[in-house]
Amino acid sequence: MLEIxxxxxxxxxxxxxxxxxVDLTVEPGKVHAIMGPNGSGKSTMSYVLSGRDGYExxxxxxxxxxxxxxxxxxxxxxxxxxxxxxxxxxxxxxVGNMTxxxxxxxxxxxxxxxxxxxxxxxxxxxxxxxxALKMDAEMLKRPxxxxxxxxxxxxxxxxxxxxxxxxxxxxxETDSGLDVDAMKLVSEGVxxxxxEGRSFLVITHYQRLLDHIKPDVVHIMANGRMIKTxxxxxxxxxxxxxxxxxxxEVA
Amino acid sequence: MALPQVKLDATEARLAGMGLPDGGAWISEARQxxxxxxxxxxxxxxxxxxxxxTRPDALVQAEALPAPVMEITDTPIFDEMERVKIVFVxxxxxxxxxxxxxxxxxxxxxxxxxxxxxxxxxxxxYGVLEANxxxxxxxxxxxxxxxxxxDGLVIHVTGKAPxxxxxxxxxxxxxxxxxxxxxxxxESGAELTLLENGPAAARFSTVMEADIxxxxxxxxxxxxxxxxxxxxxxxIFARLATESVFKSFTLSVNGVLSRNEAVLELTGDxxxxxxxxxxxxxxxFHHDDTVFVTHDAVxxxxxxxxxxxxxxxxxxxxxxxxxxxxxxxxxxxYQISQALLLDGxxxxxxxxxxxxxxDDVACSHGSTSGAIDDTALFYLRSRGVPEGPAxxxxxxxxxxxxxxxxxxxxxxxxxxxxxxxxxxxxxx
Numbered sequence: 001m002l003e004i005x006x007x008x009x010x011x012x013x014x015x016x017x018x019x020x021x022v023d024l025t026v027e028p029g030k031v032h033a034i035m036g037p038n039g040s041g042k043s044t045m046s047y048v049l050s051g052r053d054g055y056e057x058x059x060x061x062x063x064x065x066x067x068x069x070x071x072x073x074x075x076x077x078x079x080x081x082x083x084x085x086x087x088x089x090x091x092x093x094x095v096g097n098m099t100x101x102x103x104x105x106x107x108x109x110x111x112x113x114x115x116x117x118x119x120x121x122x123x124x125x126x127x128x129x130x131x132a133l134k135m136d137a138e139m140l141k142r143p144x145x146x147x148x149x150x151x152x153x154x155x156x157x158x159x160x161x162x163x164x165x166x167x168x169x170x171x172x173e174t175d176s177g178l179d180v181d182a183m184k185l186v187s188e189g190v191x192x193x194x195x196e197g198r199s200f201l202v203i204t205h206y207q208r209l210l211d212h213i214k215p216d217v218v219h220i221m222a223n224g225r226m227i228k229t230x231x232x233x234x235x236x237x238x239x240x241x242x243x244x245x246x247x248x249e250v251a
Numbered sequence: 252m253a254l255p256q257v258k259l260d261a262t263e264a265r266l267a268g269m270g271l272p273d274g275g276a277w278i279s280e281a282r283q284x285x286x287x288x289x290x291x292x293x294x295x296x297x298x299x300x301x302x303x304x305t306r307p308d309a310l311v312q313a314e315a316l317p318a319p320v321m322e323i324t325d326t327p328i329f330d331e332m333e334r335v336k337i338v339f340v341x342x343x344x345x346x347x348x349x350x351x352x353x354x355x356x357x358x359x360x361x362x363x364x365x366x367x368x369x370x371x372x373x374x375x376x377y378g379v380l381e382a383n384x385x386x387x388x389x390x391x392x393x394x395x396x397x398x399x400x401x402d403g404l405v406i407h408v409t410g411k412a413p414x415x416x417x418x419x420x421x422x423x424x425x426x427x428x429x430x431x432x433x434x435x436x437x438e439s440g441a442e443l444t445l446l447e448n449g450p451a452a453a454r455f456s457t458v459m460e461a462d463i464x465x466x467x468x469x470x471x472x473x474x475x476x477x478x479x480x481x482x483x484x485x486x487i488f489a490r491l492a493t494e495s496v497f498k499s500f501t502l503s504v505n506g507v508l509s510r511n512e513a514v515l516e517l518t519g520d521x522x523x524x525x526x527x528x529x530x531x532x533x534x535x536f537h538h539d540d541t542v543f544v545t546h547d548a549v550x551x552x553x554x555x556x557x558x559x560x561x562x563x564x565x566x567x568x569x570x571x572x573x574x575x576x577x578x579x580x581x582x583x584x585y586q587i588s589q590a591l592l593l594d595g596x597x598x599x600x601x602x603x604x605x606x607x608x609x610d611d612v613a614c615s616h617g618s619t620s621g622a623i624d625d626t627a628l629f630y631l632r633s634r635g636v637p638e639g640p641a642x643x644x645x646x647x648x649x650x651x652x653x654x655x656x657x658x659x660x661x662x663x664x665x666x667x668x669x670x671x672x673x674x675x676x677x678x679x
Contacts, residue, residue, distance in 0.1 A: 050633050051629075051632070051633065052629050052633075053625070053629070073632070073637070073638070074629060074632035074633050075632045075633075075634075075635050075636060075637045075638070075641075077633075078632070078633055078634055078635035079635050083633075084633055086630070086633075089630075090626050090627050090629075090630040091627075092627050092630070092631075092645070092648060093648060093651075094645075094647070094648025094649060094650075094651035094652070095644055095645070095647075095648045099644075100631075100634075100644075103631075103636055103640065103644060104631070104634035104635050104636050105635075107634075107635045107636045107637060107640065108634075108635035111635065111637075143648075160634060164634065164635065
């Protein structure tokens with residue numbers, strides 16, 4: 001599914017390397033978690049994969065089902081099936097949530113040569129998906145993320161994911177700013193999407209999220225590369241002992 | 252104070268070939284007085300403070316610059332609405348193309364017919380609100396219009412009009428230099444919606460004088476465009492009595508020179524005046540909104556909401572003032588002017604002003620100019636919306652606050668659609 005090889009990335013404006021040779025393979029249907037100390041490059045990796053400006057790839061490759069991601073525009077990556085759930089979902093005053101969802105969905109369908117969804121079919125679909133995430137009609141009508149609580153914003157990310165049905169989902173600290181109930185709701189939303197054709201990359205600081213979204217593989221990232229890979233027990237180890245032991249071990 | 256020679260010369264040069272239109276005694280007198288105002292003020296010149304950001308030359312010079320008539324095939328705006336349609340071609344009323352001038356609760360006359368009568372209520376308004384509006388800032392082009400406009404409508408609203416009056420300004424000639432002057436009197440408790448659209452003329456001047464009595468309401472929605480070469484100066488003078496409402500919205504697309512002045516005076520308590528505009532322009536587009544709101548009564552509300560989208564070297568201007576007179580307590584005045592600059596070549600020139608002589612008022616004003624929000628753009632693109640449509644979506648979102656000032660949802664949607672079409676045609 002997702003294949004990252006020896007990825008080196010620096011900031012476009014300054015000579016600061018952030019990713020220093022990331023290698024990662026995510027198989028179809030698998031959930032991989034990435035943990036790591038602040039500043040290790042986790043969020044940068046999610047932005048680089050989704051095509052945000054401001055970064056320069058100096059070496060390495062990233063492919064989705066064999067397709068070179070780094071050559072594509074952000075919207076082309078989305079149409080190819082990549083989805084990033086933002087750590088800080090963006091507020092867009094003046095654009096209704098429904099308009100946003102419908103524009104995005106139809107743009108992707110169009111890019112893939114599929115027919116656009118009619119207004120009625122779209123409405124039916126979005127209502128059903130929103131209900132599962134306990135999002136009411138009012139939230140769908142409001143401008144994108146404007147006036148949303150932290151939990152509502154994250155639920156809105158999951159709603160977008162549910163609507164767009166990507167095959168590779170990157171969740172960037174989706175648990176940040178969530179209370180226990182909201183985390184449960186968001187996790188259920190994610191788990192409902194788990195499928196043998198769909199993979200997840202879950203970036204988090206805390207084991208807690210991984211209690212709800214059970215990973216198949218856990219990676220520890222530090223200083224711009226993956227320093228250790230293991231099973232779910234690796235996350236527990238981090239939760240108990242912090243990163244110091246692991247960092248010392250590989251140093 | 253004597254006028255500078257250069258201004259005198261320019262004014263004389265403009266007036267030289269013009270004759271005052273024929274009419275009855277009252278209107279001839281009003282025109283003579285207006286002409287005297289023009290001669291004493293002189294026409295605008297580039298050095299005038301009020302014309303600092305907009306060159307008045309093309310509006311002042313004797314001959315209008317020719318402007319090719321643009322072929323437009325899509326349905327004109329407001330065409331599908333239930334309305335009384337009144338057509339002017341190159342600034343001249345066209346009875347053949349117009350509906351009957353009849354509407355329940357409203358009397359509609361041509362200016363020439365009203366002016367030919369010995370006695371007419373319009374005497375109390377024609378050139379009168381314009382003359383009131385000459386202080387503290389002079390607006391000589393409005394006086395010029397009062398002096399020379401020979402056509403226009405005189406509308407007396409005595410009840411709640413069941414449908415809008417829709418003024419359609421068509422063009423045939425590349426040279427037409429047109430002036431229209433409308434006078435509207437809204438009686439107590441009466442209501443009217445007035446629509447205006449169309450390219451009008453190569454050079455177009457309109458004055459609308461509106462007097463709104465207690466509890467009356469006038470809604471005005473205007474779509475200027477789409478001919479690009481045209482030049483226009485428009486003036487609205489509105490006087491609002493107690494608990495009356497005046498709301499005006501202008502959509503402008505294209506136009507090498509548009510100067511829209513609105514001079515609103517809240518003279519009765521609890522009156523409400525809103526003026527708003529959405530303008531989109533490309534290249535040598537120049538669009539100027541100049542607004543002057545005077546609060547002279549207690550507990551009145553005024554709003555000015557202007558948004559401009561500028562690209563490819565376009566220029567936007569906003570001069571807006573709220574004057575709160577002594578005793579106009581509990582005034583609620585709001586003014587916002589914003590430009591979205593889609594590239595580094597465009598510019599937005601603004602002069603927001605507040606002048607307040609009462610001590611218990613809430614007035615706020617803000618002005619910004621900025622680019623498309625990169626973070627929002629990336630967010631949209633990361634969801635699969637390509638850069639062009641994503642930029643359009645954010646641009647429409649930027650304009651939304653101005654469109655919200657329109658009360659009729661169908662009109663709002665139609666205007667939104669026109670803006671969207673324009674953006675698609677002008678995508679960079």
